[in-house]
Amino acid sequence: ETGVTQTPRHLVMGMTNKKSLKCEQHLGHNAMYWYKQSAKKPLELMFVYSLEERVENNSVPSRFSPECPNSSHLFLHLHTLQPEDSALYLCASSQENLGARDYGYTFGSGTRLTVV
Amino acid sequence: QQPVQSPQAVILREGEDAVINCSSSKALYSVHWYRQKHGEAPVFLMILLKGGEQKGHEKISASFNEKKQQSSLYLTASQLSYSGTYFCGTEWSYGQNFVFGPGTRLSVLP
Numbered sequence: 001e002t003g004v005t006q007t008p009r010h011l012v013m014g015m016t017n018k019k020s021l022k023c024e025q026h027l028g029h030n031a032m033y034w035y036k037q038s039a040k041k042p043l044e045l046m047f048v049y050s051l052e053e054r055v056e057n058n059s060v061p062s063r064f065s066p067e068c069p070n071s072s073h074l075f076l077h078l079h080t081l082q083p084e085d086s087a088l089y090l091c092a093s094s095q096e097n098l099g100a101r102d103y104g105y106t107f108g109s110g111t112r113l114t115v116v
Numbered sequence: 117q118q119p120v121q122s123p124q125a126v127i128l129r130e131g132e133d134a135v136i137n138c139s140s141s142k143a144l145y146s147v148h149w150y151r152q153k154h155g156e157a158p159v160f161l162m163i164l165l166k167g168g169e170q171k172g173h174e175k176i177s178a179s180f181n182e183k184k185q186q187s188s189l190y191l192t193a194s195q196l197s198y199s200g201t202y203f204c205g206t207e208w209s210y211g212q213n214f215v216f217g218p219g220t221r222l223s224v225l226p
Contacts (some may be wrong), residue, residue, distance in 0.1 A: 004157075042118060043158070043216040057201065090157065096211065104148040104160035104205070 003027065006108035015081060018068050018069055021111045023074040023091030031096045032074040033105065034066060039114040049074060050096055081115045088112050117141055119206045121217040128194050128224050136220045139186040139206030145212075147180055147187040148205040151198075152219075158203060161189075167216070199224045 006026045013019050025032060034046040048056035049068040063085075065077040074091055092105040119140045128132050138147060146165050149195055150158040164180035164208040175192045191198055201221050 042218045045214070101164070104150065104163050105158075106160065107150075107157035109157045 003009045004091055004093055004106050004107040004108035006089075006111050008111055009109065010114075012114045012116060013078070013081065015083070017081075018077070018079040019111075020078065021089055021091075023108055024042075025074075025091075025093040025106070025108075027093055027094035027095075027106060029106070030036045030069075030071055031094045032068060033074050033092040034074065035090040035092060035107075037090055037110070043090070046103055047076075070097075078113075083115050084112075085101075086113055086115045117213075118215050119204055119217040121220050123220060124218070125221040126223070128222070130196060130224055130226055131193050134191045134194060134222060136188060136189040136191075136202050136204075138189070138206070138217055139184070140206050142185065142208050142211075144180075144182070144185055144187075145207050145209045147178075149178055149187075149189050150203045150205065150216075151200045152175070152203065153200040158221075165171060194222075194224045196224050196226065198222060 007022045011019060011114040031050040033048050036044045036046055045058050047066040052068050052071055055056045063080050067075040088110045090110045094105045122137045124220050128134055144166060144219050147165050149161040151161055152158040162178055164178055168200055178189045179182055180187045185205060199222055201219040203219045204217045205214055
């Protein structure tokens with residue numbers, strides 16, 4: 001496996017369900033991100049983990065809970081979601097080098113989430 | 117604050133050229149460009165750092181005008197494979213306030 005892998009690709013869940021999205025990066029990067037992409041909206045940053053420590057949380061509702069057990073894995077735990085949470089959830093990774101920006105983000109293919 | 121992209125959408129014939137602009141209300145440290153095809157992940161194209169450099173990537177190149185707080189993406193002799201939505205992403209200083217623009221939808225027709 002290479003790059004950034006996300007599972008599942010598609011997920012349909014009821015508003016009372018609990019599910020988790022998984023992301024794995026095989027690039028040796030030290031930062032990982034969760035983005036939300038809704039129809040006709042720009043990519044919205046949800047969470048940032050750098051060196052396995054959460055460094056940003058963009059006012060995301062508590063029904064979304066991230067977890068980063070190590071630098072290669074990132075999870076997004078979901079519970080009691082609302083229909084408006086239906087979107088494409090993208091994971092990304094990057095290499096952060098103490099103030100030097102050489103490359104951008106590598107994205108996974110995303111999980112298409114539908115809340116019913 | 118989100119950068120502004122223009123145009124919102126553009127339709128080209130194969131072989132034609134296009135320019136996509138990305139502008140910010142604040143001084144920028146870097147500008148990223150990504151392309152996302154329908155149903156796929158955004159793919160990193162290039163990054164430009166403050167200093168006004170220009171970069172090229174086959175027939176796709178970009179410039180960064182630090183004074184105007186603006187970057188332009190140039191697609192020359194477009195191919196069908198160039199179709200997709202192009203996003204710029206900007207940050208004001210390293211690791212700070214990275215935000216994606218709303219995207220420009222590019223359609224290349226045969």
